């Protein structure tokens with residue numbers, strides 16, 4: 001018997017926010033230096049930005065880019081990174097063990113986001129930084145003229161304010177590893193006061209609270225989220241959540257189910273938000289939403305020397321990683337009512353879809369599902385019924401264990417669907433490693449009529465990788481499916497694949 005996907009355009013979840021196609025640039029390893037920026041390279045433009053990387057970023061269609069960290073930001077002082085480059089200090093970078101020469105800072109990054117056509121999303125230093133320093137950064141970026149820091153921006157050659165809309169109040173402040181880590185109460189107090197100063201400076205900004213990132217056995221991420229949502233419910237617009245998954249035990253099926261952990265955490269936080277919104281005093285600002293502002297596969301370059309210096313966090317991705325990224329994006333779409341931002345961590349070299357050397361670059365496997373989503377999946381997310389075979393998983397690795405209950409029954413097909421201007425887009429990961437899954441796609445409201453485009457990300461096996469000069473995993477356009485005024489059509493999803501059907 002075929003699997004079934006029932007699509008009903010009346011069963012809507014919410015609007016897919018284009019900011020779920022965000023990414024992240026941190027001063028870490030070769031993300032900035034040797035990644036987006038390589039002055040003196042024949043591959044770079046006059047400002048030092050790598051042209052080949054810029055083109056790949058544009059093609060990825062990244063909606064917004066989080067900057068400048070990450071753990072880096074919790075000891076970053078933004079004034080170090082503005083003004084004449086030869087006057088900028090070199091600092092000891094404590095989060096990732098490097099020297100930071102500050103050749104890229106606010107103004108360079110803003111030029112970059114403009115060129116790639118993305119929005120900036122800045123994070124302020126809530127670790128070793130002060131609320132005053134945060135306020136002054138907002139003034140430098142967003143105030144037209146008059147006060148000292150607005151005038152300083154002009155003096156440095158940037159007449160117009162940048163009007164940066166998205167600002168996060170620190171990074172992973174729940175983590176003991178964070179420079180200047182605080183407990184939930186202390187973080188909330190500091191974040192609330194920073195928010196006050198920042199909003200008085202630039203009233204239209206959107207603020208993001210640093211939610212849970214610490215899921216180690218001795219941490220209590222739900223208590224953290226509950227406290228900060230309660231304390232910051234009147235002032236922030238998003239709560240940021242972070243998740244990294246991996247396959248350290250080389251168990252394909254366990255790994256394939258890890259994005260469901262992200263889904264369960266989403267639902268838990270959604271409930272907490274609903275509870276706090278009952279009593280919140282937010283004027284007409286609407287409810288708080290979730291920003292998954294760091295997510296990815298990260299487990300190989302996560303210990304010892306791979307965590308420090310100029311070659312830190314250089315993961316080399318394979319097909320199974322790409323399937324996990326497609327599933328994360330399915331999770332965000334399926335929860336489009338509450339997930340209104342997500343940032344693939346990161347953009348270049350550091351756990352990233354784009355990988356460079358001095359001579360060139362290649363697109364990692366995870367580039368392709370992201371690109372398909374960001375260019376095609378928009379409009380309204382639909383609540384879609386899926387009937388297919390399931391499998392059971394073993395225990396999750398430490399740190400992912402809290403969601404055992406839903407992990408015992410993992411469907412082989414992971415699905416999201418959207419509807420936009422008369423067009424349906426169906427995104428399906430077939431988790432089955434060995435078998436194709438013939439599936440009836442059924443319209444519950446009206447009939448399918450027309451040509452459906454089909455794109456597939458796949459490769460010879462789940463460990464297939466790309467490299468310099470070798471593209472084994474990429475998007476392949478398959479023959480269109482022609483449907484004439486029918487209630488259903490059938491498609492067979494290939495083993496270990498991500499498929500997008502659109503029409």
Ligand code: AHR
Nearest residue numbers: 026070071072171172345
């Ligand atoms: O993205 C890499 C790091 O992961 C970030 O700096 C930090 O926020 C997280 O722990």
